[in-house]
Amino acid sequence: MHTATRLAVAAALFFTLVVLPAAAQEMPRYQVFGGYSYWRFDSPSLGFANTSELNGGKISAAFNLTRLFGVVGEVSGGWGPLVRAYDAVIGPQISYPRGRTVFFGQLMFGKAKSRVAIQGEPNGGTSSTGRAFNLAGGVDYEISSHFSIRAVQVDYLSTHTFDKDQSNLRFSAGLVYHFGRVGRHKKEKMPAP
């Protein structure tokens, strides 16, 4: 089964089994994430012996239209001895808040750029830009009124560079800054007279 299909099926099962009908919760209107990323870049698609392990970072910004649905855009980069990779994607985000925990899924499209070091090339390497598709999911845990920890985000990132398809896997973690609120508010109970 293709990796993207696996992730989609797993995400659907996950949200069905784990995210039971959630109690009504507020969601931040705006979310800004910044953190560390670890990539497993599909170098064998370019004739390499092994998958390249890249270290890098990611920033993203989300705008939640409703408690459950929003739009997110992200920019990410990863660096290794032979490969450097970047992507910029945008798309819808679905969220399921449960108390302080927010589970989310993302489906984004955009562009990717890969640069590969090749000995003998005039500039030490060659670059290519192509399309990118990112299917992601993760979990945030709120630690204060404006900050959450993104414990993990898993991305299946499909890129098309150098006329080849790459199936990449990426793991991210970091800090989320959020502000504004959207969703149902709990009414304060007035004491009985």
Added chain:
Amino acid sequence: MRKNWGITISILLAIAAWASCGGGGNSSSSSHVLYITVPDSNGVSAFRINSSGQLTSVLGSPFPVGTSPHTIVGHPSGKFLYVANQSEDSISLLKIDSRSGAVAESLPRTPTGDSPSSLAMDSGGTLLFVSNQISSTISVYSIDSGAGTLTQVAGSPFLAHLNPSALLLSASGSLLYVAYPNLDRVSVYSVGSGGALQEIAGSPFPVGHGPAALATDSSAKFLFVANSSDNTLSVMAINSSTGALTQVSGSPFVTGTTPISLLVGPTGVLYVADLGSSDIRAFSIDVTTGALTQITNSPFSTDSNPTFLTMDSGGKLLLVASQGVKTVLEFKIDASSGQLTRSNSVTLGSAPAAVFSAR
């Protein structure tokens, strides 16, 4: 709440593990690279071959070398390739990046005699032999193990007979066999410690018409010669003391049209590429007499006009370069019978000349 949190994290980690297992981001660490000379494009094409025999072009391929590259050999260290540029009378030294499979030429090129046509290297990677077809000489170079650079040994180039072509160095490195297509002869030279060549008594030895390729069995008892002009194979017994050649009973043996390349495979079967009949013939070898017998289902059809045979470094695939359709074709070798089964192939922009499979 804590329990739900723990369950959530466990499931996310399991998703990540499942997605990463067997997905497109993983590769086989047993892969290696094929390097193919393409004379018309003055380049070397590179393809990574995985454990399933699937081929992926190496990024940056084809890599430029000199004019009309033909023969290619690899250093046993896996660090260097050497390519004979036939129209430029030179050898290109290529350094291999083992992670990517890419190669880069290290200049300047090493000059050879006129029209270098064949290369041979000893198993230790210390000496490189080059047959110079038009100048009728054999150049011998010592190889620097660190940089891969070539230095001509004392006495080189050594005078040979008219228009030497195919070269074959014995497994021990002590004998060099040289085919002379225009003389219908094969010479045998002893190789001195410094690479100096000395033709042995009785050499050159008569074979069939137009000897184009040479091979030996694993025990070095027999020398096989493809006679491209009379469509036969000469089988010569090798005197273990002197190196002298004697034709065995029943030789020469009939093969297809224009046998042009030979290879003894891991099962002890002799494979012959027939350029004119576009097939691969496979012969079992009698270990006592050297007599050849075609195996069941031989000849095996291949792409049009095969010109070169080599063994994949994994030992399970026979690789055939075909000039007619500009392909390199894989055949899976049956480990017990030596039977061939067609597998993957790559198509190049121009006709391939030779293939080297790196470790």
